[in-house]
Amino acid sequence: MKKEKKAVILAHNYQRAEIQDIADYVGDSIELSRKAMEEKEAEIILFSAVDFMAESAAILNPEKKVLLPSKGARCPMAQMLPVEQVKVWKKRYPNVPVVLYVNTLAEAKAECDVCCTSANAVEIVKALDAETVLFGPDHNLAWHVQRKTGKQIIPIPERGFCPTHMLFQKEDIEILKSQYPNAVVAVHPECMPEVQQIADFIGSTSQMCRFAKSSDAKEIVIATEVGLLHRLRKENPDKTFIPAYADAVCPNMKLNTLERLYLTLKNEQHIISVPKAVAEKARKALENMFTLLSR
Ligand code: 13P
Numbered sequence: 001m002k003k004e005k006k007a008v009i010l011a012h013n014y015q016r017a018e019i020q021d022i023a024d025y026v027g028d029s030i031e032l033s034r035k036a037m038e039e040k041e042a043e044i045i046l047f048s049a050v051d052f053m054a055e056s057a058a059i060l061n062p063e064k065k066v067l068l069p070s071k072g073a074r075c076p077m078a079q080m081l082p083v084e085q086v087k088v089w090k091k092r093y094p095n096v097p098v099v100l101y102v103n104t105l106a107e108a109k110a111e112c113d114v115c116c117t118s119a120n121a122v123e124i125v126k127a128l129d130a131e132t133v134l135f136g137p138d139h140n141l142a143w144h145v146q147r148k149t150g151k152q153i154i155p156i157p158e159r160g161f162c163p164t165h166m167l168f169q170k171e172d173i174e175i176l177k178s179q180y181p182n183a184v185v186a187v188h189p190e191c192m193p194e195v196q197q198i199a200d201f202i203g204s205t206s207q208m209c210r211f212a213k214s215s216d217a218k219e220i221v222i223a224t225e226v227g228l229l230h231r232l233r234k235e236n237p238d239k240t241f242i243p244a245y246a247d248a249v250c251p252n253m254k255l256n257t258l259e260r261l262y263l264t265l266k267n268e269q270h271i272i273s274v275p276k277a278v279a280e281k282a283r284k285a286l287e288n289m290f291t292l293l294s295r
């Protein structure tokens with residue numbers, strides 16, 4: 001069906017193993033955005049992930065038909081910062097730049113100065129000529145950025161979070177560390193501060209893959225959605241990966257199944273479209289991210 005429809009399949013690192021195995025490319029949110037933006041050959045981009053990632057693809061490559069395999073695959077964190085809220089915070093702090101995590105809906109992105117992902121949030125905030133920054137919607141990522149940049153980060157909303165990453169507990173990881181005394185701990189910055197504080201490495205999903213490859217450690221505790229373990233084990237058959245919490249599943253990411261991918265392609269359904277005026281402003285915020293990164 002992929003060949004027949006001249007489609008390319010982009011899959012996030014949290015997708016089910018069988019989807020990762022048939023995808024043309026598997027990556028984190030910044031890598032998938034770049035792939036979508038640079039895609040020339042394919043007529044259809046089947047984006048196996050959640051709503052905001054497919055929306056970014058549609059914004060960055062408006063020539064292509066972007067399909068999401070499950071209409072209901074929405075990131076709850078992205079819903080925590082409606083555009084009206086962004087406008088309220090901007091009024092409250094008129095001269096403060098707004099940095100939004102890509103885990104936001106297009107309408108919210110359209111109101112910010114620049115986007116970021118977990119792979120580059122620190123770099124983006126450092127690059128801004130401002131000591132105070134409005135940052136949303138993830139309160140934990142905001143904490144990570146404040147810690148790494150020393151700048152004043154105002155989280156918007158005050159307590160935006162990822163329900164899946166909130167499942168990781170410091171105590172569970174401490175027990176694993178006593179069971180595997182030689183293990184190192186890699187965590188996603190969406191985890192709570194106390195979990196980040198006991199980590200050996202903090203980074204995006206693909207950065208965790210690169211860390212796993214380059215680390216001398218043979219045992220690695222992983223604190224992110226369990227879908228990443230498939231890729232880690234495939235790429236590092238000689239290493240042992242231990243989930244910090246085995247039930248850390250993002251139910252929205254897991255709505256996508258092979259059958260749904262097939263049917264979505266076959267019927268060319270669940271087309272992602274963003275109103276032109278919103279898309280133009282949101283594209284500027286995404287492009288500002290790429291510009292700041294290439295400086
Ligand atoms: P990454 O960009 O690290 O893949 O993160 C996306 C995400 O949704 C994490 O929960």
Ligand code: SF4
Nearest residue numbers: 075076077162164250
């Ligand atoms: Fe959203 Fe969390 Fe799922 Fe990532 S893991 S898509 S942040 S709910």
